[in-house]
Structures are given as structure tokens and as C-alpha cells.
Amino acid sequence: MNGYSSLELILKDILLAINPSREDWSVRFHTIKELQAVVESIENLRDGWGRIQFISNARVPILKLVSGYGISCDISISNLCGQMKSKLLFWINEIDDRFRDLVLLVKEWAKAHNINDPKSGTLNSYSLSLLVVYHLQTLEPAILPPLREIYPGNMIEDLTGVRAAAVKHIEDICAVNINRFKSNRSRLMINRSSLAELFISFLAKFADICSRASEQGISPFSGRRQDIYSNMRWLPYTHKLFVEDPFEQPENTARTVSSNQMKMIVEAIQATRSVIMSPRQKKSKVCCFISGQVAYITFSS
Known part of the structure; x- marks a missing residue:
């Protein structure tokens, strides 16, 4: 080297x-749509889905499986905390x-x-x-x-009350602080x-x-x-x-x-x-x- x-x-x-290529993203979105269609009945997961494993002792219990396209999936229910953490890491990339x-x-x-x-x-x-x-x-x-300069509080503790309002409040604070950091011309x-x-x-x-x-x-x-x-x-x-x-x-x-x-x-x-x-x-x-x-x-x- x-x-x-x-x-x-x-x-x-x-x-x-x-x-992921454009085709990979297409397959992933199709997999999500298939999951949305089958979650109404767990029995539907037996058709075309493999390696189904329920991890009950995880901090947030998840169902692990692999789609017919070979896409590995972790499914959790009502995991708003996990969703928000993923969003914040996504925003940080901005x-x-x-x-x-x-x-x-x-x-x-x-x-x-x-x-x-x-x-x-x-x-x-x-x-x-x-x-x-x-x-x-x-x-x-x-x-x-x-990250306290992106969101200064404990995000999970702040996800209380009306869900949509709490999420919007966190999103607004993060957006303002990320834009402030990006536009801070004092960073010589x-x-x-x-x-x-x-x-x-x-x-x-x-x-x-x-x-x-x-x-x-x-x-x-x-x-x-x-x-x-x-x-x-x-x-x-x-x-x-x-x-x-x-x-x-x-x-x-x-x-x-x-x-x-x-x-x-x-x-x-x-x-x-x-x-x-x-x-x-x-x-x-x-x-x-x-x-x-x-x-x-x-x-x-």
C-alpha cells in the first residue's frame, strides 16, 4: 500500500x-410493503419468510426474519424510541x-x-x-x-403526551440546531x-x-x-x-x-x-x- x-x-x-443500489432500495421498500400486508396475521409469515426467530429477552423484544428476497428484517412493535433515535442519526448526517x-x-x-x-x-x-x-x-x-447542541434534553423522557406533538417538537428543535451549526461562520x-x-x-x-x-x-x-x-x-x-x-x-x-x-x-x-x-x-x-x-x-x- x-x-x-x-x-x-x-x-x-x-x-x-x-x-444499496436503486434496485436494492426498491427491493427493501417492497419488503416493507409485504410486511405491512402480513402483520395482521402472524401465520402469513410462514409463507415465503425464513429463519423466523423471536428475541424475547432483548431490551425491546423483536422478531427477526428473512424475506424471500434475502432481506434481513428486525420487527418491533410501537418502538417510537427506536424510530426517533434512528431519525436523529439520519439528521446528523446533514x-x-x-x-x-x-x-x-x-x-x-x-x-x-x-x-x-x-x-x-x-x-x-x-x-x-x-x-x-x-x-x-x-x-x-x-x-x-x-449532541446536546442538537437536542439539549433527554429525548426519551420528552416523548410524552400527544405522540404527534411530541415528535414534532423534537424535530423542530433538532432542525433549528442543525441548521445553526451548519451555518455557523465563526468556525474558521x-x-x-x-x-x-x-x-x-x-x-x-x-x-x-x-x-x-x-x-x-x-x-x-x-x-x-x-x-x-x-x-x-x-x-x-x-x-x-x-x-x-x-x-x-x-x-x-x-x-x-x-x-x-x-x-x-x-x-x-x-x-x-x-x-x-x-x-x-x-x-x-x-x-x-x-x-x-x-x-x-x-x-x-
């Missing part, structure tokens, strides 16, 4: 492969579209190393997204603001880091977060680390990694991470950094360490 420029090309190839690209790459990397599976004691996709948020908040200069310094630079610095920061996990957690709400034992909201501390939910404080989104799997996460970070920073590695090997499925499809030889 020849430095950041070679890695940048690889990351763009991966994004090109994993980003600030800088590198956020979405980096999230996609980090999730793809985590899947390639089997550390994106909360059922086995690793990280869920939401906590990975928040780790990316925190990384972009703590760069110099920062790409994203502390703009971070122009490439995806390659952001991905490499993310791995370094994630490694540092893991090394301090017994003493410090991260708060995307405030955009900084916090000492666990001086934060009464986080006590008693019984987890291996603490990533606070900025929209439902003080919930820990990384609560599923186990001791053994924490070691696996650290090993994945170290191995990936070693490979992508080596000047003698082949493109196929680097790609395999970030996205196994793309490596087999695009670079197998």
Missing part, C-alpha cells in the same frame, strides 16, 4: 459495493456526509471481525454508530458537535480529513477507549470522556465498556460487551491497524480486514 491514498481508494471501492460513510465502513469492519453481534457479547450497530459520533466530535477541529477551521484518515484515526481512538474502559466511559451527549466512578448516573458500574445513549441517558448502549469478547474487539483493532498501516500489504488483504465479503467478490484471485 502507498499510504492514505491507496487506503482511500479501497474504502471507496468498499462503499461502492456495500451502499451536518457532514462523511458520518454516514464512516458508520457504514465501521459496521462492515466489525462484521468482518465478528464483533457486531450483541447476542454473542460484542457490539450492536447503534453503539458502533455512537462511537463514530464520538470520534468525529473529538477531532481537531471537530466535525460533529456534542474546517476538518477536511479523508475517509482513510478518519478510519485510521477511529481505530486508534477506539483502541484508546478500550484501554481506559475500566475507568472511563464516553458521552456523545457532552462529546467527551467521563470518569465512571465520579459520575453517579453511571453507578453501579458492571459493564466492560460504557457508551452512553445521548438520547436516553444514562443507558449504556454497549452493555452487551462481555469480558472475553472485549479482548476479541481489541485484537480486531490491533490486527486491522497492523495490516492497513503496513506498506507491504496487498490490496486484497487490506480489503479482507475491512470487509471480508467484498474481498471475496472483488479482489479474489
Whole structure:
């Protein structure tokens, strides 16, 4: 590899492969319509749907299944909190579209190393997204603001009363604050880091977060680390990694991470950094360490 420029090309190839095409979006929307048609009777799911599994012990119980098109689906009922969290992450991308690209790459990397599976004691996709948020908040200069500057309250606690009115109130506050941040001309310094630079610095920061996990957690709400034992909201501390939910404080989104799997996460970070920073590695090997499925499809030889 020849430095950041070679890695940048690889990351763009991966994004090109994993980003949904227009046909993919069409299939997904068709799958949603099919689900809407069958939810009136659970028996209808037995026709054309596979790998049906009810996860009753999840914090929000979900029904997992795969459509006839091979689309993996997680179904939850009346999960307004989850919907709003997803919307807020979607809105944050309006600030800088590198956020979405980096999230996609980090999730793809985590899947390639089997550390994106909360059922086995690793990280869920939401906590990975928040780790990316925190990384972009703590760069110099920062790409994203502390999320309290987007929504200053506890969003979940504010989803009370008339549902439509509560949602509209949150949407209006976020829209105003996002536009204010985007138009703030006082930001003389703009971070122009490439995806390659952001991905490499993310791995370094994630490694540092893991090394301090017994003493410090991260708060995307405030955009900084916090000492666990001086934060009464986080006590008693019984987890291996603490990533606070900025929209439902003080919930820990990384609560599923186990001791053994924490070691696996650290090993994945170290191995990936070693490979992508080596000047003698082949493109196929680097790609395999970030996205196994793309490596087999695009670079197998």
C-alpha cells in the first residue's frame, strides 16, 4: 500500500459495493410493503419468510426474519424510541456526509471481525454508530458537535403526551440546531480529513477507549470522556465498556460487551491497524480486514 491514498481508494471501492443500489432500495421498500400486508396475521409469515426467530429477552423484544428476497428484517412493535433515535442519526448526517460513510465502513469492519453481534457479547450497530459520533466530535477541529447542541434534553423522557406533538417538537428543535451549526461562520477551521484518515484515526481512538474502559466511559451527549466512578448516573458500574445513549441517558448502549469478547474487539483493532498501516500489504488483504465479503467478490484471485 502507498499510504492514505491507496487506503482511500479501497474504502471507496468498499462503499461502492456495500451502499444499496436503486434496485436494492426498491427491493427493501417492497419488503416493507409485504410486511405491512402480513402483520395482521402472524401465520402469513410462514409463507415465503425464513429463519423466523423471536428475541424475547432483548431490551425491546423483536422478531427477526428473512424475506424471500434475502432481506434481513428486525420487527418491533410501537418502538417510537427506536424510530426517533434512528431519525436523529439520519439528521446528523446533514451536518457532514462523511458520518454516514464512516458508520457504514465501521459496521462492515466489525462484521468482518465478528464483533457486531450483541447476542454473542460484542457490539450492536447503534453503539458502533455512537462511537463514530464520538470520534468525529473529538477531532481537531471537530466535525460533529456534542449532541446536546442538537437536542439539549433527554429525548426519551420528552416523548410524552400527544405522540404527534411530541415528535414534532423534537424535530423542530433538532432542525433549528442543525441548521445553526451548519451555518455557523465563526468556525474558521474546517476538518477536511479523508475517509482513510478518519478510519485510521477511529481505530486508534477506539483502541484508546478500550484501554481506559475500566475507568472511563464516553458521552456523545457532552462529546467527551467521563470518569465512571465520579459520575453517579453511571453507578453501579458492571459493564466492560460504557457508551452512553445521548438520547436516553444514562443507558449504556454497549452493555452487551462481555469480558472475553472485549479482548476479541481489541485484537480486531490491533490486527486491522497492523495490516492497513503496513506498506507491504496487498490490496486484497487490506480489503479482507475491512470487509471480508467484498474481498471475496472483488479482489479474489
